[in-house]
Amino acid sequence: MSKLSKEDKINIYYLWKDQCYNPKQIGNKYKINSGNIQYLVSLIDKYGLSILDRSYQSYSDVFKLEVIRRALTSKQSINSIALECGLSSRGKVSNLLRSYRENGYTIVTKKKGRNPNDQSGERTARSGKSQAQERKTSLTREELEAAYYQRIYKKIR
Known part of the structure; x- marks a missing residue:
């Protein structure tokens, strides 16, 4: 539901409550799932x-661990757990459970922000290395010519 603005969410709420639209009509208008509307x-x-x-x-x-513990031990549905915890989306509980299992039953906290660049500045798009690092690892002209000649001789044979 993150693609909807606050005003859209308020409009959906009033369409549901005041004007008695059904979830399918609202879902078609805003292009979202009716289950998300009900949530x-x-x-x-x-x-x-x-x-x-x-x-x-x-x-x-601590909050994530509590949500995961509730989901694993209680017989409540994922929707009711998300609603009790006040999560903005009912899919957050499923995402927490999936990442918890994928990471070996531990909670991994992602660091915010970008990774710091190395001292030389910009990074190249393909390799993630700086331009200075790529220049250091490049071969000299003579080494490149020797490598090309070896490839050509190998193909000729």
Whole structure:
């Protein structure tokens, strides 16, 4: 639901509540799944419109572990766990579980921001190395000519 603006989400809520549109009609209008619409309406019903003020939410490792523990041990659905925890999307619980299993049953916190560049400055797009590093590893003209001659002789044979 991240592709929708706050105003779109509010409009969806009022279309559902006041004008009694069904989820399929709203889904066709905004091009989203009806399950996501139902989750959004439930989320706003429980927490109010102030829940939409959070543009980007980062969660602590303790919170993530609690959500994962609930999902693994309780018999609640993923939707109800996401709703109780106030997550912006019902898919976040599934994503947390998947990454938890992929990382050997540990929680990995991603570092924010970009990786620092090396001292020479820009990096090339293909290799991730700086231009100075690529120049250092390049061969001299004589070495290149010898390598080309070897390839040519190999093909001729």
